[in-house]
Amino acid sequence: NRCSINACPLVCHIPELRNNPDYYSQKKTLPDLKKTHPWYKEIHSQVLQDVVKRVKLAFDRFIKGDSNGKRSGRPRFKKKHRYRTFTYPQIKEGCLEGNLINLPKIGKVKIILHRPIPDGFKIKTASITKKCDGYYLVLSLEDKTVPVRAASASPKVKPDINPESIIGIDVGLKEFLTTSEGETVSIPQYYRRSQKRLRVIQKRVSRRKKGGKNRLKAIKQLGRQHKKVSDKRKDFHFKTAKYLLSKYDVIAHEKLNVKGLVLSRLAKSVLDAGWSSFLTILASKAVRVAWPTALNAGLLAIPVSARNTSQNCSSCSKKVPKKLHVRWHDCPHCGCSLDRDHNAAINIKNRAEGQSVLKAQRLLSDSRTGWEAYTEPVRSV
Structure with a gap:
């Protein structure tokens, strides 16, 4: 408790704890606030x-x-x-x-x-x-008939989930997504299609006098137009997620750093596609923890690393470097030739198949199949 020259003690006074407001103390002040602010009543x-x-x-x-x-x-x-x-x-x-x-x-x-x-x-x-x-x-x-799930409990996988019913998806800007089966979903670009109309309304807002009623009306009109774009995009995301989950039990996708992608020159296109929103909807529709009896409850959406999914060959796993404008994958090692996004979707699917949750599910299904074969009664000739 002394300084470096050992001459004088170092004394540090601890200030009194501040009486910070908390939830209960603020609730107690509500009756007094109604006296000082009558409109609270x-x-x-x-x-x-x-x-x-x-x-x-x-x-x-x-x-x-x-x-x-x-x-x-x-x-x-x-x-x-x-x-x-x-x-x-x-x-x-x-x-x-x-x-x-x-x-x-x-x-x-x-x-x-x-x-x-x-x-x-x-x-x-x-x-x-x-x-x-x-x-x-x-x-x-x-609904009191639905059992309450503990907050710490993880969502359970459906017992009859088929680990072989798996597909990988690669989201992009040329097509909204490409599956490992080669199927594509076109990108709608709702914001870009509405830009002309939005530009007209935005000019109308700028020309109105600040604080006037006409400016307020124009602002509301602009907000309604933006909401139309948002609602169309959200509806498209829900329908696409429902389509995928109705066909497959396991959906594999990339872990995307969307915040980093919007800092690039493709920011408008990335935000217009709404990848982050779509993947969130896909995961929530697959699990459906809040309503376990709902359709598609208990399915899986597995995120995998996005590193080199477009560069590695899906056939021989060798790295084939290519720039972003090159949209076709040609492997000089094994001769594999297919679309760049299709190749990435296959790599995503292969990475998801190595996840521990799918390995455990395969062992469970194999043991169940073996037990059924073992317990099958022998027919008399």
């Missing part, structure tokens, strides 16, 4: 409590990270007009009456139901989100 009490909970979750993700250790950015203050979603953590039974829903502090609101509430399900929460084309209501339901 117009908001339902549980909606205000849910806002405090969202702040806590946002800071937890920023400091601790999620279950995978991935941390989010620092939470930012949201102005009143940028706060687009509020949630009722609890809602009374019988709140739905035909095409009306009774919301506390708001009253009865007319809605268009996407699908009817199934029998035996109970409405637990209701979230209202404001988007450029209107308000959306999201209901979370509870």
Whole structure:
């Protein structure tokens, strides 16, 4: 506890711990806030409590990270007009009456139901989100017949999954994806097709006076056009994922660093394709942890390393260097000749076949087949 010349002691005073606000202390201050801010009384009490909970979750993700250790950015203050979603953590039974829903502090609101509430399900929460084309209501339901899965438990693979029903896919910009069977899915390029219309509306926004009602109308029109592009792309991703999972039990794909790819000169095309969104949808539709009885539940989407999938030969595994503009693979070692993306898809499939989860599934299916053959009764002649 002394300095280098051993003359005077080094004393470090520890400051008192700050009384930082937490989830419970902020909830206690809500009644006082209603006195200083009278318009808070117009908001339902549980909606205000849910806002405090969202702040806590946002800071937890920023400091601790999620279950995978991935941390989010620092939470930012949201102005009143940028706060687009509020949630009722609890809602009374019988709140739905035909095409009306009774919301506390708001009253009865007319809605268009996407699908009817199934029998035996109970409405637990209701979230209202404001988007450029209107308000959306999201209901979370509870079905007590579905067993609760532990948070730490990993999703189980279907017992009847066929490890031989596997396909590799290579996403690209020439075609949206190419399978290891040689099948291709063309890329729609929704954003590029809408650029002319978006340019016209954007000019309209720029010419309007700031703060005026006409500018606000033009901004809403621009937002609706962008949402149309986003909805078309999302619908295409869901339909493509459903098509693949209806034909195969295991889908192998590359681990893509999309954040790095958008820094290149192909950024607009990469973002227009939406690879990251598609692979997320594919993985979620394959597992379907939240509803194990759903279609395609328990299938596999296996990510593999993307290193040299386009450079290595799928036949002899020798490296055949080629630049990006070369779209055909010709191997000088074994004579293999096929499309570059098709070659990459086969390499992706081969890498996935070596994964431990598929090896275990093959051993399980082989042992099951052997046991059935062993227990088959001998027929009398």
